[in-house]
Amino acid sequence: MRYLLVEDNLELAEAVTKRLALDGHAVDHAASLADAEDCLAVGRYDLILLDVMLPDGDGRAFLARRRAHLETPVIVLTARSRVSDRVGALDQGADDYITKPFDFSELEARCRAVLRRRGGAARNQxxxxxxxxxxxxxxxxxxxxxxxxxxxxxxxxxxxxxxxxxxxxxxxxxxxxxxxxxxxxxxxxxxxxxxxxxxxxxxxxxxxxxxxxxxxxxxxxx
Structure with missing residues (x-):
C-alpha cells in the first residue's frame, strides 16, 4: 500500500515511515499542506495520515475543502484529546483519528481497519x-x-x-x-x-x- 503522511514533526514522520516500511508499505512524506497538495497532484494513495497543526494551516480545514473530490481514506493525527475536537475531525471527513502520542501498533491497526472498511470487508482475509x-x-x-x-x-x-x-x-x-x-x-x-x-x-x-x-x-x- 502507498500512504501519504502529512506531518511537520520530522522525527515523528521518520519513525512512522520506518515502521510502516517494515511491513512493506511505501510512504511519501509531506511536511506542509502545500507539499501535500503537490503529492496529491501527481500520486495516487491508498491512505492519508493527516496532522492537524501544520505550518501553513489546519489539516482539518484542508480535509474539509478537499473531501468532496477526495475518495482516499484519511486518518487524522491530533494532540487534541477533547471529544469536540475528535467529533469535528470526523464531521469534516476523516475516516478515523488517533491521538498523539500513539503506539505504532495501534496506528497500524487503525490503518488496517480503515482500509478494510473502505474495501467492504470486516475481516483481514x-x-x-x-x-x-x-x-x-x-x-x-x-x-x-x-x-x-x-x-x-x-x-x-x-x-x-x-x-x-x-x-x-x-x-x-x-x-x-x-x-x-x-x-x-x-x-x-x-x-x-x-x-x-x-x-x-x-x-x-x-x-x-x-x-x-x-x-x-x-x-x-x-
Whole structure:
C-alpha cells in the first residue's frame, strides 16, 4: 500500500515511515499542506495520515475543502484529546483519528481497519478464487497448503487483490509499492512479479503478462 503522511514533526514522520516500511508499505512524506497538495497532484494513495497543526494551516480545514473530490481514506493525527475536537475531525471527513502520542501498533491497526472498511470487508482475509489471502498474517491458503509470504510479496499481492482481472502497468505497480523518492526502476517490478508468480503458481492463482501493457492476476489459474 502507498500512504501519504502529512506531518511537520520530522522525527515523528521518520519513525512512522520506518515502521510502516517494515511491513512493506511505501510512504511519501509531506511536511506542509502545500507539499501535500503537490503529492496529491501527481500520486495516487491508498491512505492519508493527516496532522492537524501544520505550518501553513489546519489539516482539518484542508480535509474539509478537499473531501468532496477526495475518495482516499484519511486518518487524522491530533494532540487534541477533547471529544469536540475528535467529533469535528470526523464531521469534516476523516475516516478515523488517533491521538498523539500513539503506539505504532495501534496506528497500524487503525490503518488496517480503515482500509478494510473502505474495501467492504470486516475481516483481514481476502478471498482470491479458491485461495484465501491474509495480509496481516502474511499467508496465502489453498486447500490444505499455506504459503508464508515476504513483505514485498504481501504488498504486491494486495495490489492485485484489489484489482482482480484488471491489467496493471509497471508504472501503476511502482506507484503502489514505492515512495516517490525511491531509487528504483521498472525492472524491479519485473523481479518482484516474477518472484510472486513462482510462489503462487500452485495456489490456484496465476499472474499473466499482457505484452506491452502490464500484468493481470487470473483467479482461475492452476
Amino acid at each position: 481476502i478471498a482470491l478464487g479458491a485461495a484465501t489471502f491474509d495480509p496481516l498474517a502474511g499467508t496465502l491458503r489453498h486447500a490444505d497448503r499455506t504459503l508464508d509470504l515476504r513483505n514485498r510479496e504481501i504488498r504486491l499481492l494486495e495490489v492485485f487483490a484489489r484489482f482482480p482481472g484488471q491489467i496493471l502497468s509497471k508504472g501503476q505497480l511502482m506507484d503502489r509499492l514505492f515512495s516517490h523518492d525511491a531509487d528504483v526502476t521498472e525492472n524491479a517490478i519485473e523481479v518482484y512479479v516474477g518472484r510472486l508468480r513462482r510462489r503462487i503458481e500452485n495456489m490456484g492463482l496465476r499472474i499473466e503478462t499482457v505484452r506491452g501493457l502490464g500484468y493481470r492476476m487470473d483467479l482461475d489459474g492452476t
